[in-house]
Amino acid sequence: MKSRGLEWIVLGLLSALLILFIYKQIEITSSEKEGTVVLTEVNQPGCGGCPSASECGGKSDSEGACAETTDDTEEEWSDWDDSGDESEEWSDWEDSGEVDEVSANPAEVNDEIEERGDELEEENGSAAPQSFLFLIEKHYSTLIRFTILMMIWVLISIFYHTRWIHYLRYPILLGSLIYFGFILGGCPCISLLFNDTILLLSGNSTLLIYPTLLIVLIIMTFLFGKIWCGWLCHIGALQEFLYKGERLQWLKSKKSQKILHIIQSSAVVILIIAILITKTNLVCQYFPFVNIFILQIFNPISYFLVGLVIISSLLIYRPFCRTVCPVGLILNWVSRIPFAKRVRISECKECKRCYRYCKMGSIQGGAIDMSCIACGECSQANCETIQLTRKKDQ
Numbered sequence: 049m050k051s052r053g054l055e056w057i058v059l060g061l062l063s064a065l066l067i068l069f070i071y072k073q074i075e076i077t078s079s080e081k082e083g084t085v086v087l088t089e090v091n092q093p094g095c096g097g098c099p100s101a102s103e104c105g106g107k108s109d110s111e112g113a114c115a116e117t118t119d120d121t122e123e124e125w126s127d128w129d130d131s132g133d134e135s136e137e138w139s140d141w142e143d144s145g146e147v148d149e150v151s152a153n154p155a156e157v158n159d160e161i162e163e164r165g166d167e168l169e170e171e172n173g174s175a176a177p178q179s180f181l182f183l184i185e186k187h188y189s190t191l192i193r194f195t196i197l198m199m200i201w202v203l204i205s206i207f208y209h210t211r212w213i214h215y216l217r218y219p220i221l222l223g224s225l226i227y228f229g230f231i232l233g234g235c236p237c238i239s240l241l242f243n244d245t246i247l248l249l250s251g252n253s254t255l256l257i258y259p260t261l262l263i264v265l266i267i268m269t270f271l272f273g274k275i276w277c278g279w280l281c282h283i284g285a286l287q288e289f290l291y292k293g294e295r296l297q298w299l300k301s302k303k304s305q306k307i308l309h310i311i312q313s314s315a316v317v318i319l320i321i322a323i324l325i326t327k328t329n330l331v332c333q334y335f336p337f338v339n340i341f342i343l344q345i346f347n348p349i350s351y352f353l354v355g356l357v358i359i360s361s362l363l364i365y366r367p368f369c370r371t372v373c374p375v376g377l378i379l380n381w382v383s384r385i386p387f388a389k390r391v392r393i394s395e396c397k398e399c400k401r402c403y404r405y406c407k408m409g410s411i412q413g414g415a416i417d418m419s420c421i422a423c424g425e426c427s428q429a430n431c432e433t434i435q436l437t438r439k440k441d442q
């Protein structure tokens with residue numbers, strides 16, 4: 049029996065965090081009921097919040113929900129300017145009813161948040177509303193959901209060597225698809241993690257919560273394997289359930305894998321350049337998965353992208369994951385760091401029994417490449433040399 053001390057310690061820490069977040073959320077909810085404080089996830093302009101069906105993505109703005117800043121935004125900010133207490137300000141803003149109509153350029157709005165926060169700090173000597181702690185308080189429900197996901201991630205890692213855990217992969221994916229996809233409208237939005245991180249690194253003061261979540265994903269992948277992609281991600285789940293094509297086997301060849309990797313790297317570079325040039329949340333406007341989850345399409349480009357996602361997913365196993373997803377690419381690199389936990393083959397006899405189970409085409413020449421999503425399908429080959437481990441390949 050291998051020691052899994054680290055896993056159990058992290059699980060314990062996550063449990064403690066979960067209890068803390070739930071306690072804080074209850075505290076805030078009861079304060080709201082008493083009318084003393086309002087910190088729930090208000091529909092803050094811009095997509096730094098959550099573009100779920102009830103918020104950004106749900107608006108039937110033909111230009112795309114997050115495309116432009118309207119005049120209403122300015123009015124709201126000037127209303128905010130005139131009031132004194134920051135809690136009341138958020139409350140007024142939420143109660144005004146105009147919040148739902150706001151669609152904004154997040155870069156501009158975040159600048160306004162920062163500017164307004166500095167002013168408040170000067171005026172009131174109080175903490176600015178965009179401070180990290182404030183953001184954490186405003187996102188307790190997101191943090192609760194994310195912590196539960198992390199706990200499932202660690203548990204999968206602990207029991208990965210058992211057979212029964214692999215029977216749970218599809219039910220877990222289905223649960224993720226239904227809850228995070230169709231109920232929450234695709235939140236946490238995987239591409240938003242990347243978008244906000246690039247904006248943050250380029251000097252824009254975006255909400256910090258999504259870049260923080262990306263860092264958590266990176267650390268978790270290093271410690272416990274790329275289980276996010278194979279078991280938890282709702283976007284991966286949608287593609288997985290759509291997939292019907294076993295015919296394009298040539299896509300699993302070594303050459304195809306290389307080409308797919310080049311396409312993915314190029315797509316991510318283009319995405320970075322586009323984000324840096326436009327300084328907006330491009331993802332929110334054109335991310336087809338959100339359109340699918342909320343069952344609404346805002347513009348002709350989105351019709352094309354949604355069609356592309358559905359048709360390609362029917363034919364190709366996880367086309368978005370393999371050719372575009374920037375988070376997937378980052379996690380690929382993380383899994384290559386020495387001592388990162390990942391699925392490895394030791395002492396491969398090249399019998400190739402496992403090859404046919406790997407739809408990603410990640411098993412090449414007796415080794416597993418970085419496209420592996422730790423789905424564990426190859427375990428059906430009953431080969432004891434395939435393991436999720438930190439040990440180096442032998």
Ligand code: SF4
Pocket residue numbers: 238276277278281282283284285368369370373374375376377
């Ligand atoms: S590659 Fe991206 S979309 Fe695919 S499962 Fe991973 S994070 Fe999700």
Ligand code: SF4
Pocket residue numbers: 391405406407408409410411416419420421422423424425426427
């Ligand atoms: S090698 Fe293939 S089948 Fe095995 S865990 Fe990785 S992606 Fe899944």
